[in-house]
Amino acid sequence: MTSKTFNVILRVWRQAGPGREGRFVEYPARGVNPDMSFLEMLDVVNDEIAARGEEPIAFSHDCREGICGTCSLVINGKPHGPNHGVASCQTYMRSFKDGDRIVVEPFRARPFPVIKDLVTDRSAFDAIQQAGGFITARTGSAPEANSVPVPKEVAELAMDAAQCIGCGACVAACKNASAMLFVAAKVSHLGLLPQGQPERDRRVLAMVATMDGLGFGGCTNQYECSAACPKLISHDFIARMNRDYAKALFHSAFRPAAAGGAGA
Amino acid sequence: MDLVRNLLGSTIGKKLLMAATGLVLIAFVTGHLVGNLQVFENPDRINGYAHFLQSLGPALWAVRVFLLACAAIHIWAGTVLALEDRKARGDEPYAVHKWIDAAVSSRYMRWTGFVVLAFILYHIAQFTVGAAQPATFKENIGHYTMTSDYRVMGLTVVRAGTEVLDVRSMVILGFRRRVVALFYMVAVGLLSLHLLHGADSLFQTLGVRSHRWERGLKAVVAVFCAAYFLGNLAIPCAALLGYLH
């Protein structure tokens, strides 16, 4: 396929390290092929920067096929760029036109400190996940497939939630830097399935407490998160988590205590 | 104890409090408007109604204290959350920011909230306490003699011939002041805008909302807010334009 190449100007956030002063630097990107991904275009620009003996632009990437959640750019004011339901790595240069000035910033949120340039530390998500995003069950040999029946609609809904790749675009898009969509997806994913039931209350309470403790903001129901989500996770899961949380609070307040017999 | 700690301490807990108190306050402002629309009927109606409410004594105070507590919790939770949210965003703002989907009403909740608070304070000062515009306060203008019975649910609560405060004249005279009427109109407009996001949003926070009835809910809330706005607009407008005597 022959495509006409074009030129754009990048305005990129450069920051030497954590807590250091940052600033925007402009780089021309010449001869851009419209079929390049945004990250490939950055690679080409980086080659030129490196050839000049300067420090290339640091940005996060891994799978480059929209499934790992590592890429994390805010492109022209929108996390993951102009398209709906697409990660930065799957954003192609055909979404831009000749002469565009493209502003590229890191995800901004207090719990996501900038490590360098466009790279942010999103380990806060791991901490939330570790607080309850699992089931305590025997691992090992796979159980017989039909031993725990799961209705199809429930399985599908759980898989919708499980689509979350944990990129953090929801936090980046939210004016409150709230992680509600991420946490809601993780809470719902397991909370919908039979295997997740025993720890359902504990999970939502622990994950929300960790989310709050890490300094993420609250939800003001504006749904910028689901609009920016590359996996189009629905904010219905946030309502579901709110309901789960209220139920868990109620349960924990009226939990009967066991009498404590043998083995207690 | 965990319940209280989580309600007051967590983001979702505070949101639940905001939603619950918001629901109470919406119910109140709706009832308040319906009661006040009696101003368009025979003076016996609104004056009898006001007299009846005043005669409730301790019950009236119980309701007032409850409503004030709800408003206080709503404001407290909103303020704490807003400060936490601002802190979470961090020091370095985005150079370019674009709203993707957020409803316009949702972007100005804090500002509409502030104006509504100022409005409520003035409203109480004017019609309940008599600190603002004392010349037209109900205690300072002539009494009104009921010409018919005022009934609530078939029960006569204020008899014909009773001397009652002339609330109707207070409202009409109060709104003859153009600045005051204008302030009311702007304030109820902003309150309606506040409710446009709030009334829709509280369902999400209470966890009873999904895409299946998202659009239906939005439509119901929009109709409610429009009706609420027009109803509230009618009173100062009619007074200002001289339709009410």
Ligand code: FES
């Ligand atoms: S690099 Fe893996 S999702 Fe973009």
